[in-house]
Amino acid sequence: MDALQQIINGLTLGSLYALIAIGYTMVYGILRLINFAHGDVLMVGCYLAWFGAVMFGLPWWAALMGSMALTALLGVLIDQGAYRPLRQAPRISALITAIGVSFLLENLGLVVFGGRPKAFQRPEVFNQLLQWGDLRLLSLSLWVPIITALILAGLLFIIHRTRLGMAMRALSRDLVTVQLMGIDTNRVVAATFALGSALAAAGGVFWAMKYPQINPLMGVLPGLKAFVAAVLGGIGNVTGALLGGLVLGMSEILLVAWLPELAGYRDALAFVLLIGILIFRPTGIMGEELPE
Amino acid sequence: MKRFAHLLCGLLAICLLTPLSAGAAEPVKLGLLLPITGSNAPYGQNALRGFKLAQEARPTVLGRPVEYVVVDNKSDNIECSNAASRLIQKDKVAAIVGPLSSKNALAAAPLCEAAKVPMISPWATNPLVTQGRKYAFRVCFIDPFQGQVGANYAFNELKARTAALMVDVSQDYCVGISGFFERAFTKLGGKIVLKTMYNTNDQDFSAQLAAIKQAKPDILYVPAYFTEGALIARQARELGVNIPMLGGDASQADELIKIGGEAVEGLAFTTHFDEQGVTTESGKAFVKNYRQLYNEAPDSCSALTYDAYNVLLDAIERQQSLDPEALVKGLEATKDFPGVTGVMTLVAHDAVKPAVILHVDKGKFSFLTTVQP
Numbered sequence: 326m327d328a329l330q331q332i333i334n335g336l337t338l339g340s341l342y343a344l345i346a347i348g349y350t351m352v353y354g355i356l357r358l359i360n361f362a363h364g365d366v367l368m369v370g371c372y373l374a375w376f377g378a379v380m381f382g383l384p385w386w387a388a389l390m391g392s393m394a395l396t397a398l399l400g401v402l403i404d405q406g407a408y409r410p411l412r413q414a415p416r417i418s419a420l421i422t423a424i425g426v427s428f429l430l431e432n433l434g435l436v437v438f439g440g441r442p443k444a445f446q447r448p449e450v451f452n453q454l455l456q457w458g459d460l461r462l463l464s465l466s467l468w469v470p471i472i473t474a475l476i477l478a479g480l481l482f483i484i485h486r487t488r489l490g491m492a493m494r495a496l497s498r499d500l501v502t503v504q505l506m507g508i509d510t511n512r513v514v515a516a517t518f519a520l521g522s523a524l525a526a527a528g529g530v531f532w533a534m535k536y537p538q539i540n541p542l543m544g545v546l547p548g549l550k551a552f553v554a555a556v557l558g559g560i561g562n563v564t565g566a567l568l569g570g571l572v573l574g575m576s577e578i579l580l581v582a583w584l585p586e587l588a589g590y591r592d593a594l595a596f597v598l599l600i601g602i603l604i605f606r607p608t609g610i611m612g613e614e615l616p617e
Numbered sequence: 618m619k620r621f622a623h624l625l626c627g628l629l630a631i632c633l634l635t636p637l638s639a640g641a642a643e644p645v646k647l648g649l650l651l652p653i654t655g656s657n658a659p660y661g662q663n664a665l666r667g668f669k670l671a672q673e674a675r676p677t678v679l680g681r682p683v684e685y686v687v688v689d690n691k692s693d694n695i696e697c698s699n700a701a702s703r704l705i706q707k708d709k710v711a712a713i714v715g716p717l718s719s720k721n722a723l724a725a726a727p728l729c730e731a732a733k734v735p736m737i738s739p740w741a742t743n744p745l746v747t748q749g750r751k752y753a754f755r756v757c758f759i760d761p762f763q764g765q766v767g768a769n770y771a772f773n774e775l776k777a778r779t780a781a782l783m784v785d786v787s788q789d790y791c792v793g794i795s796g797f798f799e800r801a802f803t804k805l806g807g808k809i810v811l812k813t814m815y816n817t818n819d820q821d822f823s824a825q826l827a828a829i830k831q832a833k834p835d836i837l838y839v840p841a842y843f844t845e846g847a848l849i850a851r852q853a854r855e856l857g858v859n860i861p862m863l864g865g866d867a868s869q870a871d872e873l874i875k876i877g878g879e880a881v882e883g884l885a886f887t888t889h890f891d892e893q894g895v896t897t898e899s900g901k902a903f904v905k906n907y908r909q910l911y912n913e914a915p916d917s918c919s920a921l922t923y924d925a926y927n928v929l930l931d932a933i934e935r936q937q938s939l940d941p942e943a944l945v946k947g948l949e950a951t952k953d954f955p956g957v958t959g960v961m962t963l964v965a966h967d968a969v970k971p972a973v974i975l976h977v978d979k980g981k982f983s984f985l986t987t988v989q990p
Contacts, residue, residue, distance in 0.1 A: 327827060327831045330827045330830075331823075331824060334821075334823035334824055334827060335824075337823070338821050338823070435654050439658075440653060440654035440655065440658030440659075440661075440662070441658050441659045441662065441872065442658075442659075442844065442872055442876065443875075444875040444876040456857075459830075459857070461855060461856050461857045536821070537848075537876060538820075538844065538847065538876045540656075540658075541654075542654075542656075545818075546820070577821075577824075578824045579824075580824075581813075581824035581825055582824045582827065582828060585811075585813050585814070585828060588786075588813055588814040588815060588824075588825065589786035589787070589814040589815070591815075591816065592816060592819075
């Protein structure tokens with residue numbers, strides 16, 4: 326019974342990691358930019374949803390939609406302000422800028438929202454407690470994998486079945502050539518950031534529903550874990566991110582459950598996994614061998 | 618001619634300014650080292666309110682105005698060390714009030730010790746903070762006492778015979794108090810059936826709680842900071858862990874109730890101060906002023922910081938000096954000081970004073986009892 330409960334716990338946590346990792350990995354897959362600000366964009370998304378729900382009394386789905394739209398806008402603005410000037414610069418410059426954007430958002434959050442955490446409301450639909458004998462499950466935990474799967478399907482559709490997706494895939498191969506073919510690369514990149522940021526907001530809102538406390542530094546840890554999950558699954562591979570998230574969530578829970586003395590090393594486990602995968606299989610679980 | 622006029626103006630200005638700067642007494646500068654942001658932000662912000670109130674009520678010492686510099690340690694050890702160095706080297710403060718958490722206090726104390734700047738922590742309860750140090754003080758009780766009070770309450774009032782512990786292994790406070798609780802509880806005849814661990818900023822506790830559910834203890838002892846405490850309580854109820862929960866002084870933050878909601882209902886904890894348990898005249902005045910100014914009940918951090926300020930100023934006044942050696946002597950001699958958190962005496966740099974037990978009742982902290990040392 327205990328083991329089953331732990332597996333449920335692991336799947337719950339894993340699907341939340343996966344939800345956040347999908348957005349992370351998508352931006353990387355297309356732009357080859359590790360967007361370290363993803364976790365902080367997620368935080369802004371949570372606050373926007375919180376404002377929507379608490380200040381304007383919107384129902385949760387409207388708050389979620391509004392927050393996704395505004396966060397998408399934020400993603401475009403970040404791209405315009407921080408990344409576009411560096412499009413032709415070495416990749417490391419964009420990476421460092423991403424870290425800068427992350428600090429900027431965190432500290433801006435501290436100034437604007439204050440350092441005291443806010444309580445996030447969990448809508449009734451997600452607040453039902455399901456029981457079978459001794460097993461307990463929050464209805465939210467059932468919904469998160471469904472929503473993750475829906476978002477994944479939607480994303481795969483956009484990437485593989487639409488013109489925008491085709492442009493994105495082409496862009497991931499060679500930005501300059503795509504430009505020469507008469508495609509407005511700046512618009513495609515902006516669309517990628519908009520999509521990635523909206524996904525961050527969605528991931529953040531569900532994260533905040535599960536762990537109902539938001540503060541300006543809340544994005545750091547989920548962001549890092551999602552990064553590990555994305556690398557684990559093969560960074561750039563959207564389906565891999567799902568797998569990576571589940572593996573990470575499950576191993577964290579099982580570590581705490583089976584080796585309680587090592588429970589304090591839970592975050593370390595995530596990074597040990599990261600180091601391990603980078604040494605033994607740098608392209609991740611689902612990653613393809615890169616041609617030289 | 619124009620140049621001459623300028624010169625004249627300049628001379629006039631100098632004449633006007635000089636007497637002003639020479640006449641005013643040089644201010645006494647204090648450092649305030651608090652977690653204004655980060656995971657301990659609510660404690661730090663309340664402490665700042667308490668400090669401001671204290672400074673407004675008593676703005677001068679030795680006939681000189683008291684000035685203070687607030688620095689944020691972001692609830693982080695590295696930031697805390699940097700901030701302490703800044704107060705010591707750049708601002709050259711006479712003494713430091715803070716930090717709050719034991720972890721941060723343990724980071725700042727060695728720097729204060731080396732620079733010979735007295736440091737008074739309002740809230741750090743881990744015994745190691747002042748142990749073997751000449752310049753580190755505190756105005757709160759220490760965890761051997763708090764753990765004992767918690768264990769007595771668990772064993773005698775809650776009639777618990779078995780307990781499970783949840784320990785934040787990255788907080789010196791949590792590790793310390795859990796150990797003292799375990800010792801006291803076992804001595805009373807109780808048994809610790811399970812000890813699980815987590816880290817600050819963890820958000821998922823389902824694995825630990827599922828294990829606790831299997832162990833079926835009578836109570837769960839979680840001396841957690843509210844950030845983790847509120848989430849632990851919620852997830853415990855969601856997993857069907859319905860045993861009473863007992864915490865320590867770090868539970869006392871409004872956010873615990875705001876975030877924990879119904880899940881923290883009934884949670885009891887040991888702490889330093891509650892407005893319903895005020896025993897001194899100064900305490901009554903403090904509650905009145907605090908409520909008037911901030912429109913809410915004062916908590917332990919604000920009250921203790923208020924006391925730290927007054928204990929420090931008393932020591933300065935008694936010694937008639939800001940010299941660090943004299944200040945240490947003055948602080949060591951603090952006896953039967955009528956603070957807002959009760960009458961206290963500093964013994965070996967730690968305050969000996971009563972503790973109070975509160976619990977969450979209908980969405981509010983409610984006073985249960987006061988325990989004398």
